Amino acid sequence: MRIARERLIAEGLFRASVPPALVAEEIEQSWRRSVSHRVNPGAEPHILGEIDPDSAMLRAAGRILDQWQTNLTDSRMALFLADEGGRIVSRRIVDPQDGRALDRANAAEGFDFSERALGTNGLGTPIEARGVVFVRGNEHFNDALAHLACAGVPIKHPITGRIVGSLSIASQVDVASSLMVAMVRQGGQQIAEALEHMADSRDLELARTYRRFRSSRRPVLVMNSETVMTDLPSLAHLDAESHAILWEKLRLHHWDEDTLRLELPVLGTEAMVRRFNRGGQDAIFALEFLEPAGTLASGQGSVIGAPESATAPDLSGVLDAVANPRAQVSPYEAVQRQLTASAAVPGLIRVVGDPGVGKRHQAARWLQQRTGQAPKIVTARDLVTNGAVWTRGEAQLQAGRGIVVVGGDSLSEGLRRRLGDFARLPRPGLHPGARVVLTEHTGRVGSPAAGADAGPAAVHVPSLADLHGALPAVVREVAATLFPGAPAPRFSPAALQSLLAWPWPGNVAELTEVLAALPQVAQGGLIQTKDLPALMRQGPGSSLSRYERAERDAIADALREAEGNKSRAAEILGIGRTTLYRKMRTLKIDAGERMTAPGQ
Known part of the structure; x- marks a missing residue:
């Protein structure tokens, strides 16, 4: 079986064949998905951020996992619960010796066991296959799991039908039993029923x-x-x-x-x-x-x-x-095309836009694509205080590199005229892509550089407020720049709603800072609302009625008084803890961020 899997990896999806008598159809399909995703059979799982102990999945499954752990006392089996992204959120073991063996395989809370990360396994494969699987020994794609047998089932939300996680029962391969399949089916059904009882109104x-x-x-x-x-x-x-x-x-x-x-x-x-x-x-x-x-x-x-x-x-x-959700073209491609059109006229090229929209980045990207070299970045202050900058700039252009001058709003009319003349100087044999680009704020969009002939309009870099509907495409581009080679970021619906509703006063610079602070972006994990900055998680306040705002403030006050203890906060409010959890989800309240008094 291991040879068949290695042959599939070596020969590729189209050339290799797997004997159906040797490998079950669902295992072969999972192997092929794993190969297509270029999963490394020797890869180790990685951690995908902190686990939310108050998640609906854990609250629904907690009592059920406790019961199953008790029932499996003499069985040498372990229970695993994963979220919709394949990350282990709960593990229950019976024998400490088994726990140590599972630790060596990183089969523990927080680790990513999705099929895209580890290939065929009892947690990630049920989510991808949308059905029960039984993975034994070398049927695992990852070599570190070959000593295990795992029966897994996807957990479907009874209201929405959406897969919200998976449940797996694992044992050493030499003591595995086909009864594990029936057991995991029953456990998954019990968790689904618990989710239905907890369903949000x-x-x-x-x-x-x-x-x-x-x-x-x-x-x-x-x-x-x-x-x-x-x-x-x-x-x-x-x-x-x-x-x-x-x-x-x-x-x-x-x-x-x-x-x-x-x-x-x-x-x-x-x-x-x-x-x-x-x-x-x-x-x-x-x-x-x-x-x-x-x-x-x-x-x-x-x-x-x-x-x-x-x-x-x-x-x-x-x-x-x-x-075709991935067919959206980044709006910045239009900026790049406008820069190319502006280059048809000799002289200074101007890029304008609000602070933080990425004017320097777009200008530098365009120049590097045209010249094959990173451009020289110069500040407007350098032009004023350092006369040698002009000489070095001439050398940069002669060497075939472009120049980006940032902060053009602070230039005097005399310096703007000199820069315009400098950009129009004839230089025999100069690389056509070696141009001078000046970045300015939007306020000067109608003012051509002094000393320059009338040319094309300044290239405008839009703000995120102008690109509201195209925000996901912008997120993908920024993430690709921050983390080259990483898969496109994935957001839960609620997290993406928060991004779309946020006004982004800091524009692309703010978005870059937010994405850089999310380890899930680089690791290909699912980004949820709890991973976003606190203010962004609260959502648009205008969507709340006056009564809801008052209710939200009362809950926040109770949480502050209870120092974040939700049971105590529920007692202060005179409501049940389950009711408090539901209201906090509905009103998007995060207890950890609501304990500071206003004005502090």
Whole structure:
């Protein structure tokens, strides 16, 4: 069996064949997925951040895992619970000797056992295969797990049907039993039932809304801020990114009425959109897809029959993302094309934009692509205080390197004229890409550099506020720059909602700082709301009613008084602890960040 797996790795997916009598179909499919993801059979698991002890999964599974651990006292078996990303969030062992062996394989809380990280295993593979698997010995893709046998089952949320984690029962391979499959099925079902009993009222309302519309002859899609339910095959691949953008667009729309008819050219149809409950984070939107709309003259989503003054959500780009969420082109590609167009005219090239939008980065990237060399970065102050900068700049250009002058707003008119003349000097044999680029704030967008002939308009680098709908594409580009070679960052729906709702006053510089502080970005892990900065986790305050804001403040005061102890806070408020947990999730309150009194 090990030889068959190594042959698959060595010969590739198309050339190698695995005897069906030797390897079960679900194991072979997992091996092939592992090879396609270039999983290293000798790789060690890595840690994916801290575990939230108050997560719904752990609260639902805690008592059940305790019971199973007691029942398995004499069995030499271990229990593992993983979240939706394949990270181990709980481990229960019976024999300390087994614990030491599992520790040597890093099979412990916090470690990533997703199939993309370790290949075929009893926690990650059930999530990918969406079904029960039994992985024995060398069927594991990772060599360090070959001494184990693991039966695993995905845990599906009973309300949404979404996979929220997995459960695995493991033993030494020489004492494994096929009964482990039946046992893990039973354990997974018990956790799913516990999740149903704990279900948030919003999810229950969403499920009722979906059942109401599902009886329609037309395909429907129902969603709230965190969950999508649909029977529409063409949108079955709706991911967290496109869901978050679509929901945010509908949430921000000016709803004069609770019903909206939209043309959806990307899908070649129309949809009747209905809003339930009130606005904000608790809103539920139901999209009922009508008969095909035929050929439409406009490529933009529009409101049919709405007055011209109504603000219609521009859903065309959103629905493009739904059809192919990774096909979005970074908006900065347009900046690069504009820089190339500006280079058709000799002289100084100007790049303008708000602070923090990445003017210097875009200019330096463009020059390096054209010259093959990193450009020289010069500040406007250098031009004033250091006369040798001009001589060195001349040498830089002659050597085929570009120059980026940052902070052009502080230049006097005389220095701007001198810089414009310097950029227009004829230099025989000069590399065509060796140009001078000046960065300035947006306020001077209409002022060409003094001493320069009238040329193309200054290249404008947009702020994140201008790129709201394209934010996921910007996140991917910034993450690729920060962590070359790392997979594209993955966000939970709630975390992506928080990013979309944030105003980003610091623009790309702020986004860069946020991503750099998230270890999950570099490691390919799932980024959840709890991983984001505290203020960003709170979401838009405008989505809360006056009553909810008062309730939120009362809970925050109780948590401060109880020094973060949620049981004590619930007693102070006169409510049950479960009710407090539910209200904290609904109002997006984080106890650890709410213990400081206002003004401190």
